């Protein structure tokens with residue numbers, strides 16, 4: 001059995017204002033499922049007979065499970081209980097100003113991206129080749145990622161991220177914005 005991936009511990013996030021302990025712990029369990037399935041499928045692919053429907057289906061499924069794992073790590077990794085606003089002398093802040101014409105414009109666009117109907121992720125991506133930032137909609141876990149892009153800020157907008165607390169999507173997005181760990185987001189750009 002392949003042991004490439006090990007679930008990370010995000011219990012430090014329990015206590016974030018606006019999200020219950022039950023919601024967060026259920027979300028961590030869901031994340032652990034993606035880790036376990038990534039390991040399991042990677043192992044199954046080692047022995048699966050090639051050019052069979054089973055092999056093809058495992059290949060397709062692996063990207064979904066792997067991204068489910070990695071995106072949750074990025075999402076929990078850009079949250080904090082001790083919110084501090086983005087530094088307006090940071091490289092990231094300057095790029096947001098340049099590419100969106102203002103921090104508020106960027107925030108409004110990111111929120112609108114997250115508020116789209118459907119389940120998936122809103123991600124602030126940095127494309128090195130064009131030196132541009134993009135707010136992208138990712139369908140489920142795997143459709144819509146820009147090739148070679150660096151995910152900087154990742155927001156889960158699957159219903160499991162807010163509905164167990166009976167939050168509207170807009171209220172959840174506001175809670176998310178009050179819990180962003182900007183330091184970790186800025187570090188991803190380095």
Ligand SMILES: [Fe+2]
Pocket residue numbers: 027030072156158160161
């Ligand atoms: Fe999630």
